[in-house]
Amino acid sequence: MISFVAAGDSMLRDHLPNTPEFQKVRDFLKRGDIRFTNLEATIIDDSCFANTYSGGGYIFTEPYVVEDLKDLGFNAVSCANNHAMDFSYNGLLNTRKCLKAAGIPCAGSGSSLYEASKPAFINTNNGRVALLCQAALNGDYVHARAGDPHHDFKSRPGINLLRSSKEFHVTEEQMAVLQEIVDKTDMHGAKKRSMAQGYTYGVNPELLDMAGVKFRVAEKNGYKVTCNQKDLDRMCKHIKGALMNCDHAIVSLHCHAIRGGDDLIADYYMQDYAHACIDAGASAVIGHGTHVMQGIEIYNGKPIFYSLANFIYQIKYATRVPMDICETRGYDPDDVGADAMFRKLAPGSLTAHERYYKTMLPYFEFEGDKLTKLEILPIKVCRSQQPYNMAGVPLAADPSEIIEQLEYASKPYGTQFEIDGDLIRVKL
DSSP states (O other): OEEEEEEEEEEOOOOOOHHHHHHHHHHTTTTEEEEEEOOEEEEEOTTTTSSOOSSOOOEEEOOTHHHHHHHHHEEEEESSSSSTTTTTHHHHHHHHHHHHHHTTTEEEESSHHHHHHOEEEETTTEEEEEEEEEOOOOOGGGGBBBBBTTTHHHHHOOEEEEEEEEEEOOOOOHHHHHHHHHHHTTHHHHHHHHHHHHHHOOOOOOOOEEEEEEEEESSOOOEEEEEHHHHHHHHHHHHHHHHSSEEEEEEEEEEEEETTTEEEEHHHHHHHHHHHHHHOOOOOOEESSSSSBEEEETTEEEEEEEEEEEEOOOOOOOOOOHHHHHHHHHHOOOOTTTTHHHTTTTHHHHHTOGGGGGGEEHHHHHHHHEEEEEEEEEEEEEEOOSGGGGGTTTOOOOOGGGGHHHHHGGGGGGGEEEEEEEEHHHEE
8 A cells, every 4th residue: 555645835935833733734744655745936046046037926945945845744846837937947956956955856847858757756665656747837937848959959947848729719700800800900910921931830720819819710609728739748658658667656737727717626628638647547646736726536546636725825925026026016126025025916816815725635545556545634724924934834624614615626527525523535
């Protein structure tokens, strides 16, 4: 038998308190042979500089926090997320260096696409496990994509990126209106010239591209997101390769996509991706990135956690901010510390709503290839600032505090739960 405990996003920015309230979480976490989290922060030193763009805010921490990761017992860490390149290549590589020096296996980033895509292996007394990590990001974040060398060009550091394409479905009448707007505004003037010169090619005539938003004629309105097949195939190939010399492979995906406007339900393509990974041999898929707790699916006897939300959420521990974010967000550059960043946060921001402070810590066991147990420790991330070092710390909660949200988010997959004392069990 081999056991796993999976935690969501850890924005670990300072030492964690050693209090009795936190001890129950520590004890539960250490039950697993494999103890996983997504490290959503760049470990920086004096060699690191702020990138021209960030993953929504510059999330950084100091090398000493690795001690806290080890103290909690984490032995498997993802570095594939939208904050991996907040401090450019130096920050990404320094994060890997610090984790490696501490003996904590990490995956999802590297000095090349191959290194970012390949598994990290964790040896335990009960088996050997491969960790493979990927991040589903678009927009400016695609610049974080790692690249392999070719001819005499060196490789490019970055993350193992899962790209996707999104199209919106409209009726013929709606498409005619959109096409008229494009024609009358000469929106595609520069694009037509570029196509004639050979710089733009591979345009799909069935899609109308309006400044990057793509429309297709269909019988009914809606949208469709498709994984980049090359990126998905690369992940599946590495899963199959890893299983040649280990007992289990687990996949981590950092993804911000939601289904329509409901952030408690994962987007459809997340399910396609997770199913493909399990079909390739993965024993579990662990999702995170939406900052809210999403559902659990049992697919072919393997668990999929669509989003484990925030685990350690020391988001308000900022002591300094780069000039770039002052310019792009209108912060007062004369403000110091957290005041520069948090004075202007909107009421519904990631620091305000209660749902960002609910999460779960799942523990699951395998006997050979068979999932035999899946139980959950409910977590409520502390919002208290008295004392301040408790802010963002995960504490054990009553099952009633998360069960309603968990059941709602898992309903599309038919997953059923039961409360057993302080825990929630998944009916297998």
